[in-house]
Amino acid sequence: AVLAPRLSRATEAQVADEMKALFGGKTMGEGKIKLDLPEIAENGLVVPINIDVESPMSETDFVRSVHVFADGNPLPQVVTYHFTPESGKASASTRMRLAQTQNVIAVAEMSSGALYSAKAQVKVTIGGCGG
Amino acid sequence: MAIKSTPRVRVPAQAKSGEIVEIKTLISHEMESGQRKDASGKSVPRDIINTFQASFNGKPFFTAEWFPSISANPFQSFFYKAKESGAFTFSWKDDQGGEQTATAKLTVA
Numbered sequence: 217a218v219l220a221p222r223l224s225r226a227t228e229a230q231v232a233d234e235m236k237a238l239f240g241g242k243t244m245g246e247g248k249i250k251l252d253l254p255e256i257a258e259n260g261l262v263v264p265i266n267i268d269v270e271s272p273m274s275e276t277d278f279v280r281s282v283h284v285f286a287d288g289n290p291l292p293q294v295v296t297y298h299f300t301p302e303s304g305k306a307s308a309s310t311r312m313r314l315a316q317t318q319n320v321i322a323v324a325e326m327s328s329g330a331l332y333s334a335k336a337q338v339k340v341t342i343g344g345c346g347g
Numbered sequence: 348m349a350i351k352s353t354p355r356v357r358v359p360a361q362a363k364s365g366e367i368v369e370i371k372t373l374i375s376h377e378m379e380s381g382q383r384k385d386a387s388g389k390s391v392p393r394d395i396i397n398t399f400q401a402s403f404n405g406k407p408f409f410t411a412e413w414f415p416s417i418s419a420n421p422f423q424s425f426f427y428k429a430k431e432s433g434a435f436t437f438s439w440k441d442d443q444g445g446e447q448t449a450t451a452k453l454t455v456a
Contacts, residue, residue: 262418273428286416290382294416297425302408304367304428310411311418313380 228319231287235323238283242331244323249282249334251322260314260340265294269306269324269332273299279306281325288318315343350376350396350447356437358451362429370401371424374439374447380415398440399423403453404433429455 252266271279278301284294299306306324314320317339324332352375362368374396381393393415401409409425427435435451 289416291380291415293414295414296412298410298412300408302403302406302428302430304426307426308409308411309422309424310413311422312416313418314416 228287231285231292231321234292235283235285235321239323239325239331244331244333246332246334248332249322249324251320251334251336253320253336253338255337256339256341257314258341260316260343262311263314263338263340264309264311265320266309267297267307267322271306271326273301273303273305275301276327278303278327279324280327282306282308283323283325284312285321285323286312286314286318287321288316289313290315294320314338314340316340350374350439350441350445352376352447354437354439354447354449356435356449356451358435358453360452361454361456364430364455366429367426368429368453369424369426370435371422372399372401372437372449373420373422375420376439376441378413378415378417378419378421382415394442396421396439396441398438400438401425401427402436402438403427404431405436429453431455 248270250268257263269279279299282297285292286294294312319337321335354374357371359368376396379394383391399411432455437449439447
């Protein structure tokens with residue numbers, strides 16, 4: 217039997233809209249971002265994520281921010297990081313909730329204004345949003 | 348929920364000039380997402396830590412805006428390029444206006 221979902225989920229289209237609002241529909245490059253996620257998360261309540269963006273992190277060339285989205289969560293925004301040249305490297309780890317199997321998307325905004333994105337799918341065995 | 352717990356922070360005590368050190372932080376918090384319903388079917392209001400900030404000698408160098416998708420008892424690791432001796436200040440702010448801070452010293456040889 218299929219269980220009816222208890223919560224409204226974001227859809228990929230909603231996430232695309234949200235990203236368009238945030239980034240003004242600018243073209244995003246590929247590469248630069250290393251997104252470390254488990255292929256399969258047994259517990260959707262605590263899914264480790266590590267982000268590493270390639271950058272010299274100098275005063276004139278650094279990663280200004282990184283936005284993380286999960287396109288199958290009720291609220292797709294996960295975290296926004298703001299880095300500075302003092303960070304030394306644009307890298308951070310945290311733990312997040314994933315309600316179901318879905319894509320995790322990271323967008324990095326460079327000091328030049330250039331955008332890069334990366335995407336990875338995580339298979340979730342037990343959902344992690346109040347389920 | 349006010350932030351009652353004492354945060355845990357791991358920072359190396361010493362670093363060489365130019366060395367990039369890793370900082371790990373952990374704080375106890377429900378991170379109530381606002382998506383759950385209680386036994387009577389009423390929505391449980393959102394209550395999360397929404398901002399974490401790390402400063403060195405008073406100057407912020409790393410900020411994380413957390414959303415309800417962040418797990419309970421949020422963990423955060425990040426980096427800092429050591430230049431001079433001084434002190435880190437870490438701050439966690441929640442939806443209720445509560446704030447918790449922690450400090451750590453760094454000696455640069």
